[in-house]
Amino acid sequence: MAIALGIIGAGNIFPAYLRTLQRSRLFRIVGVADAVPAAAHKRAEEFGLPAMAVEQLLASDASIILNLTPPQAHHATGLQVLHAGKHFFTEKPLAATFAQGKELVALAKRKKLRIGCAPDTFLGAGAQSVRALVDAGTVGAICFGTAQFMGHGPDHWHPNPAFFYQPGAGPMFDMGVYYLTHLVHHLGPIASVRGTAHTAHTTRTVPLGERKGQKIAVDTPTHIVSSLSFSSGAELVLTCSFDVWKHSHAPIELYGEDGSILGHDPNQFGGTVKFARQLDDWTRSTDKRPYTTNARGIGLIDMAQAIAADRPHRCSEALALHVLEVMERALDAARTGKPQRTTTTCERPAPLDQKLF
Ligand SMILES: NC(=O)c1ccc[n+]([C@@H]2O[C@H](COP(=O)([O-])OP(=O)(O)OC[C@H]3O[C@@H](n4cnc5c(N)ncnc54)[C@H](O)[C@@H]3O)[C@@H](O)[C@H]2O)c1
Known part of the structure; x- marks a missing residue:
């Protein structure tokens, strides 16, 4: 029914x-x-x-x-x-x-x-391929890594972009949430966070659309660099920015004891996932999984x-609450200059290897 x-x-x-x-x-x-x-x-x-x-x-x-x-x-x-x-x-x-x-x-x-x-999006083909590589131990235990969301904000595509510059949004809460959710899905919960945060522009001007010329007050940091210590022992650096026009980093790179994984864009369901064992060339994951496009x-x-x-x-309240705490602690760590321990934890969601409908 x-x-x-x-x-x-x-x-x-x-x-x-x-x-x-x-x-x-x-x-x-x-x-x-x-x-x-x-x-x-x-x-x-x-x-x-x-x-x-x-x-x-x-x-x-x-x-x-x-x-x-x-x-x-x-x-x-x-x-x-x-x-x-x-x-x-x-x-x-x-x-x-x-x-x-x-x-x-x-x-x-x-x-x-x-x-x-x-x-x-972590239920999509890209993230599930990364998860399968991690779980299979293809590159050994993940020790280190980077995650990079960097762009120049949603002013160029969203019809009403003001809310992105208020607390509860910004590059961390709006986009970092994808990266953190994927990382926790791959590696498990985060025990503590350190970091810095900056704001390049305290006001922005809507560049196009019906609101062209409208001034937006920026009330949340727009360039945040966070060091994430996972309960597993992995140490990753996450950068979330609305102040960068262009870059050429992979969205997620995981470095294991025996090799490295290049993850896709966590804002997408599908995308290219690669891995390399030790000094071998990169190999493209050919895993066939459902949900390669917007789902x-x-x-x-x-x-x-x-x-x-x-x-x-899978998109559980425990996962969402843990990620929310990590995002807030990242901003606290930047404001206070002190490492912040998390008080929440969560199970990794079950992998998804078949279609839901
Ligand atoms: N736009 C995107 O591409 C996108 C992508 C992924 C996730 N999201 C998320 O989706 C959510 C909505 O984003 P959006 O881009 O559609 O926003 P939007 O501003 O285009 O639309 C939000 C709608 O909610 C309505 N609204 C606001 N407060 C309300 C309330 N208290 N009760 C009832 N209606 C209310 C507004 O009138 C508006 O029509 C956000 O949480 C955003 O982070 C958006």
Whole structure:
């Protein structure tokens, strides 16, 4: 039987989800709601769905609510959804602060409801190939590595980029979240963080689109370098920046006792993964795995199936909360100049080697 699903937030990322959800045929979409009713109506019309008010959706028979609002609204929306007795799957990050994330997870536990959280790109072919190489010991135990997200911010492509420069977003919470989720999926939890953070521009000007010329206040660091100490003993450096025009580093490089792995872009489901044993040439992984192209929403599908099968879901609240804590601790470490230990941990999600639908 189709699972009744409601969606809150009808902005930029909405169509990507809808394509996956409609293709899966697993859901009956009860309605679409947005703080701006016109936004809900526009998307509803586009995809042949009912538009409704948030309160109406929360009173509906939807058993899961998908939250596609900006990060600053995740906490309040999550509380509303859980208090309405519904499972909550949210876009990343889980919340704008660790304290808010903890409150959501505690409430879900009390209410015996699930929380799932993007990014679900780690369920794609690229990340699953890296995970398989790590688990097979192809390059031995991973000792060191680097992860690099560096760009010049979303001003050039997002129609309303202001929220990216507020606490709860910035390059760490907006993009670092992909890299950290992938690294924790590959290597397990992070025990402590050190680092620095800087801001190259305290205001930015929207370069194009309807908001061209609009000034954006920058209220969160835009170049963050973090040293991550994993519980496994691995030591990695993560750089997250909205202040770099171009670079030529691989998104993720893992250095093992017996060789190295080059990972794909964690913001994508597929991509090239390579490995080399000791001084051998790079070999391209030829692993055939599902989800090589945009499949945003498969984390929600996995959660819906996990609820039915009474098994853990992969985009778990523990993973999301741990990653949220690491991101906040990275900024704390930069502000205080002191290493920060994490208080949360999580299991690595189960690998995914077959299609979910
Ligand atoms: N745009 C992307 O490419 C992209 C990619 C991956 C993840 N995400 C994530 O998806 C989420 C949404 O991003 P987006 O780009 O679609 O944002 P957006 O600004 O385009 O759309 C967000 C929508 O949420 C609505 N909204 C805001 N507060 C609300 C509230 N309290 N209740 C109901 N509706 C509310 C807004 O009116 C807007 O229509 C964010 O968490 C973002 O990190 C976006």
